[in-house]
Amino acid sequence: MDTTNGKIYIRFRFGLAHLSPHHAKMPTMPKKRLMIAAGVLAIPVLVLAWWLGSPLFLDTEVDEEFPMAAAAVIPPEMTAEEVEAEMLEAAEAPDTEVMDDMPEKTGPTALGSGEFTGADDFHMGSGTATIYQLDDGSHVLRLEDFEVTNGPDLHVFLIPQDGSMDGSVDLGSLKGNIGDQNYELPVGVDITQFGSVMIYCVPFSVTFATAALG
Numbered sequence: 001m002d003t004t005n006g007k008i009y010i011r012f013r014f015g016l017a018h019l020s021p022h023h024a025k026m027p028t029m030p031k032k033r034l035m036i037a038a039g040v041l042a043i044p045v046l047v048l049a050w051w052l053g054s055p056l057f058l059d060t061e062v063d064e065e066f067p068m069a070a071a072a073v074i075p076p077e078m079t080a081e082e083v084e085a086e087m088l089e090a091a092e093a094p095d096t097e098v099m100d101d102m103p104e105k106t107g108p109t110a111l112g113s114g115e116f117t118g119a120d121d122f123h124m125g126s127g128t129a130t131i132y133q134l135d136d137g138s139h140v141l142r143l144e145d146f147e148v149t150n151g152p153d154l155h156v157f158l159i160p161q162d163g164s165m166d167g168s169v170d171l172g173s174l175k176g177n178i179g180d181q182n183y184e185l186p187v188g189v190d191i192t193q194f195g196s197v198m199i200y201c202v203p204f205s206v207t208f209a210t211a212a213l214g
Contacts (some may be wrong), residue, residue, distance in 0.1 A: 059150060062176035066108070067132075067140055108132040111139070111191055112213035116146065116199075124149050125209020129197040131185070139185040141171060141197065148209045150177040153202045158185070159210070161195040174199060 066084045075083075090107050111131045118124035127146030133139050141156070148154070154174040160167045171183040185191075199208040 059178050060176040062179040062181050064175070064179075064181045066142060067134060067182055108134050108140075114196065114211035114213045116148070116197075116209045116211040118149070118209050119207045122149065123151075123206070123208040125199060125211075127211075129211035129213070131191055131213065138187070139189065139191060141183040141185060143181050143183075146180065147178045148174075148199050151201045151206070151208060152204075154208060155200050155202050156183055157198045157200050158189070158194040159196045159198050160193055163195065167193070168198075169194070 066087060087107055109132060111133055113128060113130040116125040116127050116129060118126075125146075125148040127148075128144045129146075130142050130144070131139060132142060141158075143156075154177070156171040156174055157165075158169040158171065159165070169186065169189060171185065175181045194213065196213055197211045199210075200206070201208060
């Protein structure tokens, strides 16, 4: 390659060709366009990072009433909390056999209950999980004094007796990682087939906490 009079000559086998310095430069993208493109690409990455990471330092607290208490007529001299406490106490009390005729028992019946434990030192959980049968025959899972390490897209699962995810029932997204909350069980679910309640991170297939039902 030779340069003469401000021109660039490229030596070919059969002669010379020349290019002006303007044509010799490679095209480049302006810095402003590069910055805009980088910003556009960074937006979904930042959104994903926030969705995955923010639950680790943000808590969601709920405080749902027991289903029967919410529908009950509260006497003037009692609070909703006192009505709920009485209903729960009645539901968990052992049956007493008497000789006299008694009206049919009303109110929720506890079918199984267990305490939450965390999966490991990072995924921690505490509180009580109880399955109740209501007067209309429906079933509800109630979490009380509940707290679990927060995470992305946590769900509440009923786990079969063998502890596997096969045959598990997804009761939906966890309403909050702190506080009392209720989850309706699907109609027709055989409660006896399930041995535990699990808080499970769906996108990463990670167990956060489990309560064995007894």
